[in-house]
Amino acid sequence: MSNFNQERVLSVHHWTDNLVSFTTTRDPSFRFRSGEFTMIGLTFDERPLLRAYSLASAHYEDRLEFFAIKVPDGPLTSRLQQLKEGDEIIVSRKATGTLVIDNLEYGRNLYLIGTGTGLAPFLSVIKDPATYLRFKNVALLHGCRRIEDLAYGEMITGKLPSDELVGDFARYQLIYHPTVTRDRFCNCGRITDLIASGKLFSDIELPELDPQHDRVMICGSPALVRDARELLVAKGFIEGNHGQPAQFVLEKEFAERNN
Ligand code: A2P
Known part of the structure; x- marks a missing residue:
C-alpha cells in the first residue's frame, strides 16, 4: 500500500x-x-x-x-x-510534530506564538475543544511584516466565535493578538520585543510569563524560533517534546526559504 x-x-x-x-x-x-x-x-x-x-x-x-x-x-x-x-x-x-498539547505540562495559560505561515499549526489548535478544556486562556499571537499578511484574522474574530463546536470556548477563552512590524497598525512590534518589554501583557491583560502557570508553543522562521526560545529559557522555561512534556515546544515553520 x-x-x-x-x-x-x-x-x-x-x-x-x-x-x-x-x-x-x-x-x-x-x-x-x-x-x-x-x-x-x-x-x-x-x-x-x-x-x-x-x-x-x-x-x-x-x-x-x-x-x-x-x-x-x-x-x-x-x-x-x-x-x-x-x-x-x-x-x-x-x-507528526511537536506542537501538540500533550507535549506540554498542565498550566493556566497557553501562548501560541506564530509568525508568518507559522500560524498554520495553531489554526487547528484553536479549533480543538481539547485545547480549551486543558487551558483557561489561549493567547494566539500572530506576528507578520505587513497588515495584509495577517491571514485568517477574519476567521478567528468573525467566524470562530459563532462556531457550533468551539464558539463558546473561543468567545470566553481565546485572545487573538495580531501584530505587524512594517506597517502602522493597532499592535506593532516583534512578538519577542512585546514580551520582553511587558507591553504584550498589559495589552492582553494577562500576567507576565511565568513557567509555573504558562505554556508556550512557537512556530516561525528559524530566527524567530531561536530568539523566542532564548527568551523563554532565560525566564526559566523548560522545553518539552514527545514523551517529555514540559513548559514550551517549538517548530520551525515549513517554508521553502530563499533568504
Ligand atoms: P521584522 O519585520 O522586524 O523582521 P518573516 O516574514 O521574516 O518570517 O517575519 C514575520 C514576522 O516575524 C515579522 O514581523 C518579523 O519582524 C518577525 N521576526 C522575524 N525575525 C524575528 C526574530 N528573530 N524575533 C522576533 N520576530 C521576528
Missing part, C-alpha cells in the same frame, strides 16, 4: 502575492492531532515533489487545509501558485 493518499483540491485562496491557502479532500483513514504536520506534494515529471506542511484544518473536519508561503523559485511553492480547484495532490498517510 502506498504511503500517500491522492487528494483533490477543493478550494484555493490567495491572500497576497506570497500567501496561499488551499483545502483538499480528506481520506477518512487519515488521522492527526491538532498542531501536527504532514508531507504533501505534487507529482512532477512523474516524480513526487514533497514538503512538510502543518495541518491548518481541525482534526474533525472532513477536508484538509494548508497555509503556505509562495517562494518564486521554490520547487514546490512556485507550483502551488498555479494550484486550482480539481487538481490532484498527494498527502502522506501519517502526521
